[in-house]
Amino acid sequence: MAECHPVGFQWVMEAKARGATIIHVDPRFTRTSALADIHVPLRAGTDIAFLGGLINHVLSRDLWFREYVMAYTNAPMIVREDFRDTEDLDGLFSGFAEQTRHYDPSTWQYEGADVAAAAGQRDQWALMHRDEEAGERSAAGRRTEKASSMETAGAAGGRFHGHPERDETLQHPRCVFQVLRRHFARYTPQLVADVCGITEREFERVADALTANSGRERTTAFAYGVGWTHHTVGVQYIRTAAILQLLLGNIGRPGGGILALRGHASIQGSTDIPTLFNILPGYLPMPHAHEHLDLDGYVSADAGSKGYWGNMDAYAVSLLKAWWGDVATADNEYCFGYLPRLTSSHSNYDTVVKQVEGSCEGYFLVGENPAVGTSNSRMNRFGLANLTWLVVRDFNMIESATFWKDGPEIDSGELTTEDIATEVFFLPAAAHVEKDGSFTNTQRMLQWHHKAVEPRGDQRSELWFYYHLGRIIREKLAGAVSRETPTPEQAERDRPILDLTWDYPTIGEFAEPDAEAVLAEISGWDGEGRPLSSYTQLRTDGSTRCGCWIYCGSYAEGVNQTARRKPGREQSWVAPEWGWAWPLNRRILYNRASADPDGAPWSERKAYLWWDAEQRKWVGHDVPDFQATKPPDYRPPTDAEREDAIGGSEPFIMQADGRGWLYVPTGLADGPMPAHYEPAESPVANLLYGQQANPARRVFPHRLNRYAPSGETPGSEVYPHVFTTYRLTEHHTAGGMSRWLPYLSELQPEFFCEVSPALAAERGLEHGGWATLVSPRAAIEARVLVTERMRPVTVGGHTIHQIGLPYHWGDNGLSTGDSANELLPIVLDPNVHIQPTKADTCDIRPGRRPRGRARLALVQEYQRRAGITAETGTEAVTRRGGPS
Amino acid sequence: MSFTLDERLSAPLMDPAAEAGYAEHPPRMGFFTDTSVCIGCKACEVACKEWNAIPEGGLDLTGMSYDNSVGLGASTWRHVAFVEQATPNRDAVDLGMPSVPQGALQDDRELRWLMASDVCKHCTHAACLDVCPTGSLFRTEFGTVVVQEDICNGCGYCVPACPYGVIDLRPGDGRAWKCTLCYDRLGAGLEPACAKACPTDSIQYGPLDELRDRAAERVDALHEAGAEQARLYGHDPADGVGGDGAFFLLLDEPEVYGLPPDPVVTTRDLPAMWRRAAVAAAGTVAAVAAAFLGCRR
Amino acid sequence: MGVRAWIEGWPAVRQIAGRDPLGRGAAAKSDRSRMLRARTEDADRMVRSVCPYCAVGCGQQVYVSGERVVQIEGDPDSPVSRGRLCPKGAASHQLVTASDRQTAVRYRRPHGTEWEDLDLDTAMDMIADRVIETRRRTWEDTDENGRVLRRTLGFASLGGATLDNEENYLMKKLYTALGAVEIENQARI
Numbered sequence A: 001m002a003e004c005h006p007v008g009f010q011w012v013m014e015a016k017a018r019g020a021t022i023i024h025v026d027p028r029f030t031r032t033s034a035l036a037d038i039h040v041p042l043r044a045g046t047d048i049a050f051l052g053g054l055i056n057h058v059l060s061r062d063l064w065f066r067e068y069v070m071a072y073t074n075a076p077m078i079v080r081e082d083f084r085d086t087e088d089l090d091g092l093f094s095g096f097a098e099q100t101r102h103y104d105p106s107t108w109q110y111e112g113a114d115v116a117a118a119a120g121q122r123d124q125w126a127l128m129h130r131d132e133e134a135g136e137r138s139a140a141g142r143r144t145e146k147a148s149s150m151e152t153a154g155a156a157g158g159r160f161h162g163h164p165e166r167d168e169t170l171q172h173p174r175c176v177f178q179v180l181r182r183h184f185a186r187y188t189p190q191l192v193a194d195v196c197g198i199t200e201r202e203f204e205r206v207a208d209a210l211t212a213n214s215g216r217e218r219t220t221a222f223a224y225g226v227g228w229t230h231h232t233v234g235v236q237y238i239r240t241a242a243i244l245q246l247l248l249g250n251i252g253r254p255g256g257g258i259l260a261l262r263g264h265a266s267i268q269g270s271t272d273i274p275t276l277f278n279i280l281p282g283y284l285p286m287p288h289a290h291e292h293l294d295l296d297g298y299v300s301a302d303a304g305s306k307g308y309w310g311n312m313d314a315y316a317v318s319l320l321k322a323w324w325g326d327v328a329t330a331d332n333e334y335c336f337g338y339l340p341r342l343t344s345s346h347s348n349y350d351t352v353v354k355q356v357e358g359s360c361e362g363y364f365l366v367g368e369n370p371a372v373g374t375s376n377s378r379m380n381r382f383g384l385a386n387l388t389w390l391v392v393r394d395f396n397m398i399e400s401a402t403f404w405k406d407g408p409e410i411d412s413g414e415l416t417t418e419d420i421a422t423e424v425f426f427l428p429a430a431a432h433v434e435k436d437g438s439f440t441n442t443q444r445m446l447q448w449h450h451k452a453v454e455p456r457g458d459q460r461s462e463l464w465f466y467y468h469l470g471r472i473i474r475e476k477l478a479g480a481v482s483r484e485t486p487t488p489e490q491a492e493r494d495r496p497i498l499d500l501t502w503d504y505p506t507i508g509e510f511a512e513p514d515a516e517a518v519l520a521e522i523s524g525w526d527g528e529g530r531p532l533s534s535y536t537q538l539r540t541d542g543s544t545r546c547g548c549w550i551y552c553g554s555y556a557e558g559v560n561q562t563a564r565r566k567p568g569r570e571q572s573w574v575a576p577e578w579g580w581a582w583p584l585n586r587r588i589l590y591n592r593a594s595a596d597p598d599g600a601p602w603s604e605r606k607a608y609l610w611w612d613a614e615q616r617k618w619v620g621h622d623v624p625d626f627q628a629t630k631p632p633d634y635r636p637p638t639d640a641e642r643e644d645a646i647g648g649s650e651p652f653i654m655q656a657d658g659r660g661w662l663y664v665p666t667g668l669a670d671g672p673m674p675a676h677y678e679p680a681e682s683p684v685a686n687l688l689y690g691q692q693a694n695p696a697r698r699v700f701p702h703r704l705n706r707y708a709p710s711g712e713t714p715g716s717e718v719y720p721h722v723f724t725t726y727r728l729t730e731h732h733t734a735g736g737m738s739r740w741l742p743y744l745s746e747l748q749p750e751f752f753c754e755v756s757p758a759l760a761a762e763r764g765l766e767h768g769g770w771a772t773l774v775s776p777r778a779a780i781e782a783r784v785l786v787t788e789r790m791r792p793v794t795v796g797g798h799t800i801h802q803i804g805l806p807y808h809w810g811d812n813g814l815s816t817g818d819s820a821n822e823l824l825p826i827v828l829d830p831n832v833h834i835q836p837t838k839a840d841t842c843d844i845r846p847g848r849r850p851r852g853r854a855r856l857a858l859v860q861e862y863q864r865r866a867g868i869t870a871e872t873g874t875e876a877v878t879r880r881g882g883p884s
Numbered sequence B: 001m002s003f004t005l006d007e008r009l010s011a012p013l014m015d016p017a018a019e020a021g022y023a024e025h026p027p028r029m030g031f032f033t034d035t036s037v038c039i040g041c042k043a044c045e046v047a048c049k050e051w052n053a054i055p056e057g058g059l060d061l062t063g064m065s066y067d068n069s070v071g072l073g074a075s076t077w078r079h080v081a082f083v084e085q086a087t088p089n090r091d092a093v094d095l096g097m098p099s100v101p102q103g104a105l106q107d108d109r110e111l112r113w114l115m116a117s118d119v120c121k122h123c124t125h126a127a128c129l130d131v132c133p134t135g136s137l138f139r140t141e142f143g144t145v146v147v148q149e150d151i152c153n154g155c156g157y158c159v160p161a162c163p164y165g166v167i168d169l170r171p172g173d174g175r176a177w178k179c180t181l182c183y184d185r186l187g188a189g190l191e192p193a194c195a196k197a198c199p200t201d202s203i204q205y206g207p208l209d210e211l212r213d214r215a216a217e218r219v220d221a222l223h224e225a226g227a228e229q230a231r232l233y234g235h236d237p238a239d240g241v242g243g244d245g246a247f248f249l250l251l252d253e254p255e256v257y258g259l260p261p262d263p264v265v266t267t268r269d270l271p272a273m274w275r276r277a278a279v280a281a282a283g284t285v286a287a288v289a290a291a292f293l294g295c296r297r
Numbered sequence C: 001m002g003v004r005a006w007i008e009g010w011p012a013v014r015q016i017a018g019r020d021p022l023g024r025g026a027a028a029k030s031d032r033s034r035m036l037r038a039r040t041e042d043a044d045r046m047v048r049s050v051c052p053y054c055a056v057g058c059g060q061q062v063y064v065s066g067e068r069v070v071q072i073e074g075d076p077d078s079p080v081s082r083g084r085l086c087p088k089g090a091a092s093h094q095l096v097t098a099s100d101r102q103t104a105v106r107y108r109r110p111h112g113t114e115w116e117d118l119d120l121d122t123a124m125d126m127i128a129d130r131v132i133e134t135r136r137r138t139w140e141d142t143d144e145n146g147r148v149l150r151r152t153l154g155f156a157s158l159g160g161a162t163l164d165n166e167e168n169y170l171m172k173k174l175y176t177a178l179g180a181v182e183i184e185n186q187a188r189i
Helices: A009-017 A047-060 A064-070 A119-134 A139-150 A177-186 A191-194 A199-212 A234-247 A293-301 A308-327 A335-336 A348-357 A377-384 A399-406 A461-479 A486-500 A514-522 A759-765 A854-867 B006-009 B043-052 B129-130 B184-187 B193-197 B208-224 B270-296 C003-009 C011-017 C031-035 C092-097 C120-138 C165-178
Strands: A023-025 A036-039 A115-116 A159-162 A223-225 A258-260 A364-365 A389-394 A422-427 A439-440 A445-449 A609-611 A615-619 A721-726 A752-755 A770-774 A780-785 A794-797 A798-800 A801-804 A842-847 B029-034 B079-086 B109-119 B137-139 B145-147 B203-207 B231-233 B246-250 C045-050 C059-065 C068-074 C107-109 C139-142 C148-152 C155-158
Touching: A023 A199, A036 A199, A047 A191, A047 A199, A047 A234, A064 A234, A064 A514, A119 A191, A119 A609, A191 A199, A191 A794, A223 A234, A223 B129, A234 A258, A234 C045, A293 A308, A293 A335, A308 A335, A308 C165, A335 A486, A335 C148, A348 C155, A364 C120, A377 A399, A389 A399, A389 C120, A399 C107, A422 C120, A439 A514, A439 C165, A445 C045, A461 A486, A461 C120, A461 C165, A486 C139, A752 A759, A752 A770, A759 A780, A759 A842, A770 A854, A770 B203, A780 A854, B006 B270, B029 B109, B029 B208, B043 B079, B043 B109, B043 B193, B043 C068, B109 B246, B129 B137, B193 B203, B193 C068, B203 B208, B208 B246, C068 C092, C120 C139, C120 C148, C120 C155
Parallel strands: A023 A036, A223 A258, A364 A389, A364 C155, A389 A422, A721 A801, A752 A780, B029 B246
Antiparallel strands: A115 A159, A422 C107, A439 A445, A609 A615, A721 A842, A752 A801, A770 A780, A770 A842, A794 A798, B029 B203, B079 B109, B137 B145, B231 B246, C045 C059, C059 C068, C139 C148
8 A cells, every 4th residue: 555555555654653553464575564563475366365264263253243243244144055165065156067167146045035136237137037937048148148147247236036034143054154154164274374375373463453453442444456356356355355344343434444445546437437348327237138128127127126226227217318318218218229238248358359359440548558557468469450440548659559660579570560450540638637527536536626727739638539529420420521321220320329418518729528517417417407416316207317326416506516625624534525425425335334223333432423313313424324314223114115125224225135245145256255266377276175266267268368277287387486466656557657757767767576585596586687587478577676575485385486576667668678467367357357467477587588589489488398278277167186 | 142163063053044144034944754654655756856856867777675766966855765674583562663474484584674765964064065165055044054056166065075975966967956955945835845745744844843852752652662773863963963954763773774873064173174274374384484584594 | 226235245245244254144145045936836826636646536736837837746635635645646747747748649550660640630530430430330230149239349448547537428428329338447457
């Protein structure tokens, strides 16, 4: 956190000054470790084992927060009898089909109820059931759809069919609590120490500090970055932390939570208002392909949905009205049919493969530099070189814009400039001070930045670019330019564009669209055009328009709420009048959990939100994340729907049962509970299960994307070291905003690798000299920093060396070097399609890498020595002693 | 107010601005750099360069841990030192510094990564200023020491005079440059750029008296927490430079951070030298006179 | 300036006549030093902004003189950052004012070996044509099983995490209306 979010780290230092214990769990000794009270240098890729050990510690010593867990989690729910755990199946849960690499989650369900997936999967859930009943489609067809159902992880949620059986005593052998206890029983301190390469004492020190600092009087917060998400089991990393925090009562309370430290100014915003394939604004799912799908079917026709996702119909209709305005009517289902449909994953890496294969011909790169910043950047460049047209919008001439001229494949002779047919448009972008707009920061807070000056020359904002691109396309399609008459089919296809509400007011000589007008549309209006103040005002009858329901109210009363800047020192410590946090300016989500079931604070020290019996409403330091006047003793009638189905002591209002999930009966592609698997590429065998890696991980066998043998598979010794990639304080991601700046470049002028003295001695690496690193994808070179901050770990009696690789570099700009991401494989978490960048394998050798064709030859020589084939590393199910 | 020559040059001096001729002046302002909370982010280096429009200082990977700006100089007015220390493990209490990896292979080793942002000390007795023949270096009403770029002729006398090796000539430009403690910002009631940017308040700016009190409290707190190595550096008006306007809290010996353990103003002996020079000169005069007298004989 | 004042301005005179007999303080102060002002004091305006790097969301004060950004520093009012910035945030001024930042459209024709100049309006028109053409050629009304698709997989987009919410909104809205679904950003990378 000190490395990548230094200014946020001031609050950690402040907490430390007030007595907090700071624990840093990271394979590397970083600038964060230097200031922490405890640093745990665990082996990269073993956090589930570590966190699982903490869960076992909490459960086996009865250190869990009983009252919180009983009332606020799904601990009492009883799981189906035919559910089988990884402990029964040597690393698999029940329902795994090896052929398709997918889980059928039906055995994971509660007894007495089917729980539909989160909102993001509802559409597919309904579809699966229909298919099964009809039995009319081929097995392959069903498979595709089931697959895609797991690929659309939207927000949390879940919907019951029926009522799950419960055991409030938590004694039933199949209640979630007991299932969890059994599942984690083998994650003992000894096992944690063995898997993670640490000592039991280190583990116990953390366990003691954590549990001593949780409960009524105290809370513990977890903060993580992509060190937790960049794994083939990334979602399960977060799940493990969520289970632990729920057991300790640390969710929804001040000083608690699991905080994602996100790395781009509006990466949260670009997820909320997604430039992502599988969701629409506000985490509404993109519809999947069906023969017939109407709006009702999309929202799911079944009545009786519970929780706030029960209002998905109102959110969806209001979005469609915002986009297609008066054309969108009840009669045409508010233009629901205009939405394009998904058939499978269309994630970034699927696109890269298609580009290499030649079936994706156009590409917009908008503030992204995949030739440096994306896993297997070499494969990305082959994709770029195979496009018909490419638009790059950036500040500087990044590597993704110049690959055709000076990319590594030109040097190696694999590509020649004259043969590359890609037409490239480079358009210079406006910077944050040259445009109005809002960023959503890592705590879901929108903050407006005001334009200070006009951009220069051809520099323009993305708002300008997309508005005018849309305007020109609309003009052309309307025949205003070409005057040609489209065919009826074509006219039908063009209607979504021509009917689109696209009439934003523009300002100034460049005709810049008014960003506030766009925010106003995002926030929404009622039927009379008055700004909305809350998503609870959204209607299903088409009378409201709202571009993103969770942002509804960000322009309440016609005032840009995101531009509020009452100085922090002039308001409460929660600072509610600075910016605007979604939803409804709530600063801590699920804050109903900061009070006990009766509505009283768990302790005076940790009071945040409480029920005021006289005023009959929730009061406190924050906006209640709960119906403000719903009393703690409210018990929903059995036929209650939407938010009315959530009881007065059920804080998790986005869940159908109002509870935090210790066990996930549906919605995840790789299991209802986390289990430790080794990374897709690992030098060691899984000590817990015969199953080596996440069986449901997505693999992309391709000649440009070969995998290393893992664990006990012969050949794994050819790539014996673990490498982990990361950022430095002095640079930003792929370098587009830092490598061109003298003041940052001089602070970290060159690509380097970090190795321990032991590895340096073993491999003859010289401090300050050069090293070549080889993976099955690429060979790169880096200057060598030998440092005791990198430490080997011992696992199963073997010494495992870990190599650190900051990944900011490319050939352009002031500070240059090879890109560490060349080494990384494309293999994905099945829930969210995220790649592993934190724990993969390579070899390291002294000296610079070969030039020209010899570079590729070196990679191929390693592949041959390791016996790598197209199948290597792609196996789904493995047993002890190697792949099955 | 009157000052003895010793006070002016080396003895403890309570009010350097008054000594420098400012009848009415603001309190002496300075830096307290608490390295125990430094995260080595180098925001100070960049903020300083941005405000003062200092040129880039070279793109060389040094291999000195994460330090690629090497040291203070004409184009580096704030410099963050990175010290990687592996020492035999002293069975650790929580020192505010992690005691590391009891578990990993070298479980007998304890690792510390010390980071410290260095800067011109703005000495009470500043030799750079004393030796400056042009009056380019001067003491401001805030008690700070500043090079005036419109006066400096690049003679370079100040460079060897500095006991800390702070000030230097900029190649190509020829003139001497160093931290001004953002003299222009101070005049506007602003804090220096580095102190303002510092994410963890490792760099604190304020009236020197207040900073010294705060620093003493911080050292006590660290000692109480078991960090017995914590100590102040440059805070003592009785030291060889009369105390620094920019002083530090360190977690180890000053040499570990590349700081001289016992800096002395290089002009401390100037009066004595002048006296000796005067005696020598008188002797010469006498000898010459004697020679002349002798000639007449 | 009268002769008397002029003479009194001489450092040597100030040194001898004043309280600074060694000439190391008040007497040595140059005209430039006397006139020195912080450039933020003389700025035409200060504009509130937010740091464009990571997602902490530190407040920034952007100072403008003569329609140029002359300084960017932390906003002390921000309850997020309290006026502080990291090295990247502190370098924002260089980010936006760097002399080598691109200001003109550049065009590389298919198989071309060098960049060429291109007018912005022409570039926009050409890009619009590329989108329309690719979309038409790669349009899918239904799949082989007759399921409705209404889309194109012919072009894709990557980016958004560094952009404003309003920009992401227009991107998603336009792409979706065009039937493009391969829309991604750094959130997954």
